[in-house]
Amino acid sequence: MRLHGVGRRYRVGGPWVLRGVDLELRPGTLVRIDGANGGGKSTLLRLIAGIDAPGAGRITGRPRTAYVPERFPGALPFTALGYLTHLGRIQGLRRGPAATAAGHWLERFGAAGTADVPLAELSKGGCQKVAVAQALLADPDLLVLDEAWTGLDHRAGAELDRVVAERVADGCTVVFVDHDPRRLAGAQDAAYRVEDGGLVPAAGPAGGGAGAACAAAGPRTVVEVVGPPGAALPDDLPGRPDRGPAPEGGLRLTVASACSDALLRALLTARPPWHVRSVGGPPADGGAGEPAGGGPGGSRTGSEGR
Numbered sequence: 001m002r003l004h005g006v007g008r009r010y011r012v013g014g015p016w017v018l019r020g021v022d023l024e025l026r027p028g029t030l031v032r033i034d035g036a037n038g039g040g041k042s043t044l045l046r047l048i049a050g051i052d053a054p055g056a057g058r059i060t061g062r063p064r065t066a067y068v069p070e071r072f073p074g075a076l077p078f079t080a081l082g083y084l085t086h087l088g089r090i091q092g093l094r095r096g097p098a099a100t101a102a103g104h105w106l107e108r109f110g111a112a113g114t115a116d117v118p119l120a121e122l123s124k125g126g127c128q129k130v131a132v133a134q135a136l137l138a139d140p141d142l143l144v145l146d147e148a149w150t151g152l153d154h155r156a157g158a159e160l161d162r163v164v165a166e167r168v169a170d171g172c173t174v175v176f177v178d179h180d181p182r183r184l185a186g187a188q189d190a191a192y193r194v195e196d197g198g199l200v201p202a203a204g205p206a207g208g209g210a211g212a213a214c215a216a217a218g219p220r221t222v223v224e225v226v227g228p229p230g231a232a233l234p235d236d237l238p239g240r241p242d243r244g245p246a247p248e249g250g251l252r253l254t255v256a257s258a259c260s261d262a263l264l265r266a267l268l269t270a271r272p273p274w275h276v277r278s279v280g281g282p283p284a285d286g287g288a289g290e291p292a293g294g295g296p297g298g299s300r301t302g303s304e305g306r
């Protein structure tokens, strides 16, 4: 998708909040937008999300888009599950798959217990989980997150980090604003600042590249893999895993746990696919990693022994 010389002002003859904004959003990239309060970040995100239209310039190549707004209209006459199922249907899902997706995302964000609670009775955090879940129902190709982490508890926030990594690994473009400069730090493919109505490249920890869209910090996961004979490890794997030989042959990959699902998916869907021998945590001594396959904290995969 591309923004060509996009501008927006809120009244005829009024000041331009944005002017002459050019931006290319490539598939499978994570893009951060920063800027001063009131500078126009949300305005830009609404244009990117397609819920507002530019007053100048144009936007081309829009993919299937989902959006988490800065403020979610919580007091609607639905239960959490009913609302998400309804939105899933609007996004083109049939009733059964919409209800399944709704339940899945509530579960992932630790909100399964609020499925039958009216939106008006949810806590701020509970509402925010619904706001995030609605954007994920139909696997969007462009996900626009305006302070989507605000109000989420730690576990749900970490889950959203993981979801972002998975979506990017699946080829989705994710554009986000967040007040925390450490959010997905080092994982961004590009970062920009809205400044004086324009968009300028931001200095900072961006530049991870398409395969790096995972949080680098936090717990680590160790994955032991065996490749097809003669195959090299695919380039640009999610999370840029550290690699070394595995004692039983093959490779031992160590990656931020937030990226492990995306890494596994990339390995299993590579052509030809890699065999995952075990998945586990690093050893307590913090060394290079001892997959706990079969032991505490680790698991053998279903493909073991193939």
Ligand SMILES: Nc1ncnc2c1ncn2[C@@H]1O[C@H](COP(=O)(O)OP(=O)(O)OP(=O)(O)O)[C@@H](O)[C@H]1O
Pocket: 010, 017, 035, 036, 037, 038, 039, 040, 041, 042, 043, 044
């Ligand atoms: N619907 C609107 N009608 C009129 N003016 C608006 C509207 N939305 C935003 N503005 C104005 O546009 C400017 C940019 O607002 P915007 O919300 O895009 O900035 P922001 O960078 O997201 O701010 P914040 O960091 O405070 O969320 C502000 O001066 C704001 O008052």
